[in-house]
Structures are given as C-alpha cells and as structure tokens.
Amino acid sequence: MRVCVFCSSSGRIDGRYVDLAAEAGAELARRGHSLVSGGATVSCMGAVARAAREGGARTVGVIPKALVDVEISDDDSAELIVTEDMRSRKGEMDRRSDAFLVLPGGLGTLEELFEIWTSRVLGMHEKPIAILDPYGLYEPLRGLMEHLLDEGFARPRIFDAVGWATTVGEAFDHLERSPVRLQPTAEDYIESEP
Template sequence: MRICVFCSSSGRIDRGYVELAAEAGAELARRGHTLVSGGATVSCMGAVARAAREGGAHTVGVIPQALVEVEIADDDSTELVVTEDMRSRKGEMDRRSDAFLVLPGGLGTLEELFEVWTARVLGLHEKPIAILDPHGLYDPLRELMKHLLNEGFARPRIFDAIGWTTTVEEAFDHLERSPVRLQPTAEDYIEAEP
C-alpha cells in the first residue's frame, strides 16, 4: 500500500512525538508499504521518512515550493515532488495514496485529516484512515465530534469512517483491513426540515 502520513513539522514539540513518528516509519517499512509524506526533513515529518527509508521503504515527499526552504525539503526522498501551492500538495498526496495515517500534529495536520475524513464520509473515496494517538492529544477532537453528532451536525458514519488507535501496530492493522463501504444516502447531503 501507499500510505500517506500526516504529521507535525514543528520543532517545538516533545521528543516523544518524533520518536512515535520514527516508530511508524519503521513499521511501515517492515510491512512493505510505500510512504507518502509532506516532503520535509524537520520534526515528525523528517523522522517518519528517515525511518521508513532506513527500513528499505520507497518514500515520496510532496512539498509546495514556498515551503522548500522553510521546512527544508527532503532531498533524500526516493521521489521529491515540488508543487505550486498547498492545495496542489494535498491533491498530489491524496492521488498518490491508498490509505491515510494521522499522527499527532497541529493545524496543518488537522486540515489534512478533515479533508480526507469528510471525503470518506461523503463516499468520495474508500481509502482507510487511522488516527494514531497513544497520548490522547486528539481526545478533545473526539469529544467535539461526539458533541456535533449529539447536536445533529453529524451522523454516526463519521466514526465508521475512521479508526482511532493507540499503538503503531493497531494503526497499521486498521489500514490493512479492507475498507468499509459507507454508502452515503441523500440524507447525508440534505438539511433536515426545522
């Protein structure tokens, strides 16, 4: 599988998050997958790519031109794709991927997560998605999603579209299982009458 990993490029995070990214990269390689990532050498993004390559994995880095110097482009990638902007970066990462693994991250990681999660809920793709969160960073997000569900802003399928995992092995096991077809209905696209 070609697995896209969304994660942090921040240098201000706890070292444990970087180690988690390296563990994920090593497991990806051990299982014989290809890595698609944000194409930077810094923080978690760099750690996952280096570990994947050290394990023999093919790595594809996708980075927008404006961030080549800021995030320090991963010139050691098997393939380094430089895009015009962030929108084309995400499109290229999506196009090249069969599954998505979300590690702890910030605003950019959340944006990437929400885009692929929404598309999966709407039936626009069937690629599996797993959040790997051993330390509970995304617990408030999960609670927010439950609140949106309770308030009628979401349907239960939002939880069917994603795997919430706490170990590297559990995350990859989820991604390797056949994706569940969500079968969106007209109700998913139409607002209920007040």
C-alpha cells in the first residue's frame, strides 16, 4: 500500500512529534508499505521519510517549487517530484496514494486533512484516512466536528470517513482494514425541515 503521510515541516515543535513521525515511518516500512510525503528533509516530514527508508521502504517526495529551498527537498527519495504549487502538490500526493495518515501538524497539515476528508465524505474516493493523535492536539478539532454535526452543518458520515488513533499500530490497523463505503445521497445536499 502507498501511504501518504501529512505532517509538520516546522522546526519549532516539541521533539516528541518528530519521534512520533520516525516511529510511523519505521512501522510503515515494517508492514511493507511505501511512503508518499511532502518531500522535505526537515522536522516530521524528514523524520518519517528517513525512518521509512532505513526500514527498507520506497519513498516518494512531492514538493512545490517555491518550497524546495525553504523545506529543503528530500533528494534521497526514490522519486522526488517538484510541482508548480501547493494545489498540484496535493493532487499529485493524492493520485499516488492508497491511504492517508495524518500526524500532528499545523495549518498546512490541516488543509491537507480537510481536503482529503471532504472528498472522502462526498464519495469522491474510498481511500482510508487515519488521524494519529497520541497527545490530544486534534481534540479541539474533534470537538468542533461534533459541534458542526450538532448544528446541522455536517452529517454523521464525517466520523465514518476517518479513524482516530492514539498509537501508531492502531493507525496502521485502521488503514489496512477495508474502508467503509460512504455513498452520499441527495439528502446530504438538500436543506431539511427543522
């Protein structure tokens, strides 16, 4: 399976997040998967790719031209794709992946998560998504999603579309299970009577 990992490239984060990324990369390799990543050598992005390669996994990096020098492109990848912009980066990562693992990250990671999560909810793909959150970083996000559901801005399928995990093993177990089929219906798009 080709697993896309969304994660931080920030150098200002606690080392436990970098260690978590390295653990995820090692487990990916141990389970015989390949990695699709953001193509950087820094922070979590670099840690997951290095650990995956050390374990024998094939790694593919996808990085926008504007970030080659900023994030320091991962020239050790088996394949490094340089895209025109962030949108084409995400499209290339999506196209090359069978599953998505979301590690703790910032705004860029959230953007990637929301795009792939939304398209999964809308039935545009059936690739599994796991959010790995052992330290509770995404708990406010989970609470927000529950609030959106309560207020009628989302359907229960938003929680069917992702798996929440607190360990690396749980996250990969979720990705390796057959994904739940989400078939949107007309009522998902039509206002209902209060």
